[in-house]
Amino acid sequence: MYRIHIDRSLCSGFGVCAELAPDVVMVGPDGLAEIRTGLTDDPAVLEAADSCPMAAITVAVEEAA
Amino acid sequence: MPRTVLVAGAGLAGTRAAETLRAEGFEGRVILAGDEPTAPYERPALSKEYLAGTKRERELLLRPAGYWRETAIDLRLGQRVDPVDPIRGTAVLSSGEELEWDALVIATGARPRGLPFPAPRGVHSLRTLADARALREALVPGSRLAVVGGGFVGAEVASTAITLGLEVTMIEALHTPFERTLGPTVGRLLAERYRFHGVDVRVGTTVAGFREDEDGALQAVKLAGGSEVRCNTALVGIGIEPAREIVPDHLDGRPVYTCGDVTASGGHWTSAAAGGASVARRILSLPPAPTQPPFFWSDQFGLRLQLVGDTTHAAAVQIEGGPDTFIARYRDDKGRLVAALAANRPTEVAALRRDLAAPARERALARR
Numbered sequence: 511m512y513r514i515h516i517d518r519s520l521c522s523g524f525g526v527c528a529e530l531a532p533d534v535v536m537v538g539p540d541g542l543a544e545i546r547t548g549l550t551d552d553p554a555v556l557e558a559a560d561s562c563p564m565a566a567i568t569v570a571v572e573e574a575a
Numbered sequence: 576m577p578r579t580v581l582v583a584g585a586g587l588a589g590t591r592a593a594e595t596l597r598a599e600g601f602e603g604r605v606i607l608a609g610d611e612p613t614a615p616y617e618r619p620a621l622s623k624e625y626l627a628g629t630k631r632e633r634e635l636l637l638r639p640a641g642y643w644r645e646t647a648i649d650l651r652l653g654q655r656v657d658p659v660d661p662i663r664g665t666a667v668l669s670s671g672e673e674l675e676w677d678a679l680v681i682a683t684g685a686r687p688r689g690l691p692f693p694a695p696r697g698v699h700s701l702r703t704l705a706d707a708r709a710l711r712e713a714l715v716p717g718s719r720l721a722v723v724g725g726g727f728v729g730a731e732v733a734s735t736a737i738t739l740g741l742e743v744t745m746i747e748a749l750h751t752p753f754e755r756t757l758g759p760t761v762g763r764l765l766a767e768r769y770r771f772h773g774v775d776v777r778v779g780t781t782v783a784g785f786r787e788d789e790d791g792a793l794q795a796v797k798l799a800g801g802s803e804v805r806c807n808t809a810l811v812g813i814g815i816e817p818a819r820e821i822v823p824d825h826l827d828g829r830p831v832y833t834c835g836d837v838t839a840s841g842g843h844w845t846s847a848a849a850g851g852a853s854v855a856r857r858i859l860s861l862p863p864a865p866t867q868p869p870f871f872w873s874d875q876f877g878l879r880l881q882l883v884g885d886t887t888h889a890a891a892v893q894i895e896g897g898p899d900t901f902i903a904r905y906r907d908d909k910g911r912l913v914a915a916l917a918a919n920r921p922t923e924v925a926a927l928r929r930d931l932a933a934p935a936r937e938r939a940l941a942r943r
Contacts (some may be wrong), residue, residue: 520637
């Protein structure tokens with residue numbers, strides 16, 4: 511499982527994360543990224559974190575309980 | 576696979592290079608050396624939230640203090656890397672320490688371009704946190720500020736200074752602010768907005784020098800034509816020049832990579848980030864990550880401007896919306912969308928970026 515964290519103070523609203531991992535991240539009404547679900551098994555979050563120009567997304571790998 | 580990667584320059588590009596090496600599983604030594612005394616920080620905020628006083632210094636840090644130890648990135652602050660020797664694979668830090676490396680990433684960035692006149696006390700530029708601290712001290716309510724150059728740094732500082740209660744004059748050599756980056760149509764719109772907020776905008780005006788008092792303190796900016804703008808503080812924001820001192824002029828020896836502003840690729844934040852990450856992937860012989868269109872944003876006079884794409888080859892611009900919220904679409908001479916500027920339209924940026932990325936992807940596929 512991946513635990514995703516978005517530092518909204520770094521987010522600048524590029525929005526590529528929401529496109530790469532639409533089930534996990536969305537663009538909120540303020541234009542900044544919002545997490546739909548903090549814990550996911552969707553590997554797209556890794557690509558979303560890599561593609562963030564602000565490096566605002568961090569992903570931690572957690573062992574399944 | 577190199578054993579030691581030395582990254583010279585701890586700005587965004589260098590930081591992203593070091594981080595990406597680790598994120599992609601590189602287990603060798605990573606040394607990240609920067610000449611500023613501060614851990615890697617968010618430079619765009621200097622002319623925005625930091626100057627306005629809404630973000631404090633520690634809130635500018637790109638990573639929490641413990642991050643560097645956790646990721647085993649050997650962070651050397653206050654250390655300039657100069658000279659480097661690619662044949663021997665060595666470099667000398669300003670402390671005198673000699674380091675060995677197998678791959679060198681040069682991410683030394685850029686420095687603000689200066690005017691060709693001696694600058695008295697009171698003339699500032701804005702690139703580093705130290706610059707921002709000094710400028711912040713100088714922006715005293717009721718005093719007079721002259722901003723030389725109507726670009727992103729100048730406009731953001733002017734905006735903050737107006738909010739703080741200064742009298743602000745903007746001096747721009749071209750016909751409108753942002754003429755080169757955003758074009759004259761959007762430039763005129765922005766100039767009107769600055770004037771509405773109380774900025775004395777002087778376009779088509781060049782600077783001839785500074786006038787100082789007998790103690791060496793700034794009194795006025797002298798303009799070509801003989802008149803002058805009285806001021807206590809001047810900010811010169813007329814662009815940057817790459818800091819290429821240690822870039823070798825030959826390709827012999829161990830591999831050397833450059834990324835970020837030192838490559839003079841436009842100086843946009845996302846190009847620096849992507850450049851740093853892409854250099855790390857090349858060092859590790861990984862396939863390149865998909866490219867994204869350049870992205871930049873600016874907060875000024877109640878507008879959040881977000882620019883996606885590259886306006887260099889724009890031939891026409893079409894504006895939709897009014898002065899407080901609009902989208903400007905830039906097309907090349909074949910009518911293809913090359914860039915888009917969203918002003919107070921944050922939720923539409925993702926779609927604009929998608930529109931821009933699609934043809935770029937097609938072109939990349941066609942080249943294969």
